[in-house]
Structure formats: structure tokens, C-alpha cells
């Protein structure tokens with residue numbers, strides 16, 4: 001395999017090369033972002049509980065939509081933070097504050113959506129299990 005070239009700035013020429021870099025991006029977010037590790041942990045817990053509750057395909061679709069929305073929001077938040085830090089470094093800038101706060105708000109919104117979906121889908125069957 002000719003890649004990885006650690007200092008590549010040219011376009012990916014092959015699908016596998018593009019896939020490798022995309023996976024590197026996912027790995028970097030998980031490794032460097034504490035919030036992302038919490039999202040992954042939560043998603044794994046939800047999937048385990050969902051398996052125990054024997055959810056149907058429709059319910060799984062909603063859960064996967066919510067999980068994917070939170071992951072995507074955290075990825076975008078990381079892109080915004082990285083680009084802002086690249087541009088201004090450690091200097092205070094009101095536009096950077098706005099961009100970072102809006103990006104963080106997006107993650108919060110998606111997380112709230114995911115909690116609502118989780119409660120609506122898993123709340124009733126969980127209460128049944130707990131209530132006997």
C-alpha cells in the first residue's frame with residue numbers, strides 16, 4: 001500500500017485512501033474529544049438495552065437516527081473548533097466565541113433530541129420490565 005503519506009495535501013486518488021482518511025477522522029474525534037467518548041459510551045449502552053428489550057425495526061431506525069445525529073453534530077463541532085483555533089490560536093475573538101457557542105448549541109440540541117427519542121422508544125418497555 002502506497003499510503004499513508006502523513007503530509008499528503010493532494011486529493012485522494014483511490015476509494016481506499018479516502019476511506020482510510022475518513023476513518024482517521026473518526027478516530028481523531030473519539031481520541032481527542034471527551035464529549036465524543038461519552039456519546040459513544042451512551043450509544044453502546046442504548047444498543048445493549050435495545051437488544052434486551054427486543055425493539056422492532058421502526059424503533060431501531062429512530063434510535064440510529066438519533067445516535068447518528070449526535071455523532072454528526074459532534075464531528076461538525078470539532079471541525080468548527082479546529083478551524084477557529086487554526087485561525088486565531090489563543091487570541092480572544094468575538095466571532096470565534098459565536099461560532100464555537102453556536103456549534104456547541106447544535107450538539108446540545110441533537111443530544112436533547114436523542115434523549116427524547118430514547119425516552120419515547122425505551123421508556124414504556126423499560127417501565128414494564130421494572131414494574132414486572
Ligand SMILES: Nc1ncnc2c1ncn2[C@@H]1O[C@H](COP(=O)(O)OP(=O)(O)OP(=O)(O)O)[C@@H](O)[C@H]1O
Nearest residue numbers: 035081088089090091092093094096097100101104
Ligand atoms: N479564541 C476564542 N475566542 C473567543 N471565545 C473563545 C475562544 N476559544 C474558546 N472560546 C469560548 O470558550 C468556550 C469553550 O471553548 P472550547 O474550545 O473549549 O469549546 P468546547 O465546546 O468547550 O470544547 P469541547 O467540545 O472540546 O468540550 C467556547 O464555547 C467559547 O465561548
